[in-house]
Amino acid sequence: MTGVPDLSKEPGREPGDDQIPPESIVAIPVRHYGRWVSAVAVCALLAWLAWSFVNSDIHWDVVGEYLTYDRITEGAAKTLWITVLSMAIGLVLGLLLAVMRLSDNAVLSNVAWGYIWFFRGTPVLVQLVLWYNLSFIFDTMNFGFYKDETNDIITPFVAALLGLGLNEAAYMAEIARAGILSVDPGQTEAAHALGMNGAKTTRRIVLPQAMRVIIPPSGNEFINMLKTSSLVSVVHYEELFWAADIVGSRNTRVMELFVVATVWYLLLTTVFSVGQYYLERHYAKGSGRTQPPTPLQRLRAQLTSFRTKSQVGGTTV
C-alpha cells in the first residue's frame, strides 16, 4: 500500500473529507548504544560499592538491630519535630519580613533589612550557643504575665527552636521576597481597582501566587534544615545525630550507628520530597491547562488499561 496518489481524483481535497486517516507511521527508533554502555558501567560501579560496604568491618546485623532502637527512633522523631517547628517559624516570620522589606514604610523595611543582615551574617552554630547562653545577658525574663529565670525558659528545646527558626526566617525572607516580586504588578492594580486594601491584596492575591515560586526553594530549605538540625546537639537537645553518637560510643559500634542515622536522614528527606510534590501541585492551580497525572494516578491508569501501541508524538512507546 505505498502511496501513489490517485490521479483520478480532483487534486486538493475538500477540508474535512479525510474520513479514513492515512496509516500511522511505524519507524525504527534511533538506537542509543552509548546509553547501554554507560548504564552497565554505572551498575558495575554501584555493585562494587555495595560489595565493599557489605564486606567491610561494619556489622550489618547491628545496624538492623539499632534501626528501630528506642533512643534512635525518639531522636528521629525529635529531629522531625524541631525541623517542622523551626520551618514553621521560618516560613511565617520570613513572609512577614519579606512583606516588611517591600513595604513603603521606611521603619519596617529597615528593620527587616537589619534582621536579615544579622541572621544571615552569623553562623547558625554561633546563634544556637548565644540563645543557649542568653542568661549571660538577661538573668531573668519578665513578660508581665509570666516571670522566670532565663535558664528555666531557655531549655535546650527552646534554644534549638529559636536558633534554627530565627536563622531560617532570614533565608525564607529572601525566598519570599523573590516570590512576591515575581507576581505581575497588574495583579495588585486589579485588586486595588476593585477596592481591596493593601493587606487584603497581599493576603488574597499576591501571596497565593507567590507561593508557586516560594515552595520549591522552601522544600530545599526544609531538607537542609533536617540536616542542619544535627547542630543542635551543641545545646544538648537529643536529636537523631546526637542519639546515634551517644549510643554508638556506649556500645563501641560508632560506625554502625552513623549508618543507622544516615538511613533515617534519607528516609525523612524522601518522605518529605513526596509531600513537596503534592504541595506544588496544589499551588499550581490554574497555572497550566491541565495538571499532569500524579505517579499514583499514572500507575492506576497503566494497571487498568491495556497497553496500546503509541501514536507518533505520544509520550510512551
Place this chain on the structure above:
Amino acid sequence: MSGGREHPMVLAERVHKAFGPVEVLRGIDLKVEAGEVSCVVGPSGSGKSTFLRCINHLEKINAGRLWVDGGLVGYRQKGDRLYEMKEREVAEQRRDIGMVFQRFNLFPHMTAAENVMEAPVQVKGIGKAAARERAEQLLRRVGLADRMETYPAQLSGGQQQRVAIARALAMDPKLMLFDEPTSALDPELVGEVLDVMRGLAADGMTMIVVTHEMGFAREVGDSLVFMDDGVVVESGRPRDVLNDPQHARTRAFLSKVL
C-alpha cells in the same frame, strides 16, 4: 451621597501628571455626565491610559483637580487645605469605579466565578452564597454562564476580558473605566467584548473607554475625546469629530487609523 445630579460623574480641571521629568498630562479638562459613554482616542504615548488611571487614583496627579461623582479623587478638602486620603479611604472611593485592563489582569489562581466573587466577599462582606448567585448572573450577562469553574488560563482572551468586565460589575460601580480593552485580543475576538460593552452602554452605565476601535466610538460613544501629547486637542460628538475634525493633529491621526 446626593440623589440629584447637580454635578457631572467625572470632572477634570487642568490635570497635570509627570513621571519624574517627563510630563505626561499637561492640563486635561474633561467633563463626563452620568450615563455618558466617552471614548478617548489618540496616538500611543499621548497620556490616555495615564489619565484613566488617575481617575481611580492608581496614579497621583501633580496639579489640577479631579472629581468623581462630586468627590475629590484621593484628597479631602478642608477650607483651603488638601489632605491626602488614607489607604482605606482611597480603597473606599475605588469601590464605585470599575476598571477593565488591556491585559485583563484576572486572578490566575481563582476560577472565573471566584474572580467575580472576590471583591464583593472581601470588600463588601457579602455572603459567599449570595456572591456566587450574583456571579452567575453576571457571567450569564457576558455569555459565560457555563464557565463558572474555569481558570483564566483555560479561557480565550475574549472570554478572559468578559470575565474581567463581570468582575468589575460585581461591585455595582457607578463608573466604568476601560483601558484599551480589546488591544490585546486577536481580531476575531474583539467583537464579543465590544458586544458586552455595547450592552452596558445601552443599560445606561457611565463609561470612559480608551480605545482604538473607531467604529465602536462612532456607534456607541456619546462623546469623543482626542488626546495628543498630554492635552485634549479636540472633543465633541463622535460623528462630528470623526467626519469633520477641526484640528490638524486630529486630522493627521484619523487619516492614519480610519
